Amino acid sequence: MKIESLLFGALFVFLVLANIVYGFMTNWSEFAGGIPLGLVAGMCIMIATYLWITGRRVGTRPEDREDAEIHEGAGEQGFFSPWSWWPIALGAGCAVSVLGLAIAYWLMPIGAGFAFIALIGWVFEYSRGSHSH
Structure with a gap:
């Protein structure tokens, strides 16, 4: 889950920088764009942290290795309710x-x-x- 946590971490950095630029462009008087950007950045860092902690606990997956074969990722992936309303x-x-x-x-x-x-x-x-x- 290393690449996923890096992806959300990079998205967090981008959103924080975009929020700062947005704040300077609006003289920090417009809240309709700054607050949502900050909230989405917060959600991205929460997801990145969760994936990073889960990746440390689970270890290296076949998806994380360059030399992995397709059959290494086969098997049960979890239980998903097929007919739930x-x-x-x-x-x-x-x-x-x-x-x-x-x-x-x-x-x-x-x-x-x-x-x-x-x-x-x-x-x-x-x-x-x-x-x-």
Whole structure:
């Protein structure tokens, strides 16, 4: 995960520099561009840090080596729920919450409640019934 962490680290540096240039060009009076650039830079450094820590814990993967063969990366990559409807419900709940931010504040708690229920359903999807572990 070395290249991924370097990629997000470079993106962080670019966004910080772009934010500084944007601030000087607007005399630090325009916040509509500076704050989002700073927030995205913060998200990039969080992702870069996570990938760097995970890469140290996991070790070198076949994708990180130049002499790796294709068959070295074969095998199980993880468990992904193939028929889950919960991500769609979670996306709809988040969309209603953001719509509430833009249009009417009374929609926000409705969307947040729906998103919370969908998140709980998605997390505990395989914890009951015939699919429980």
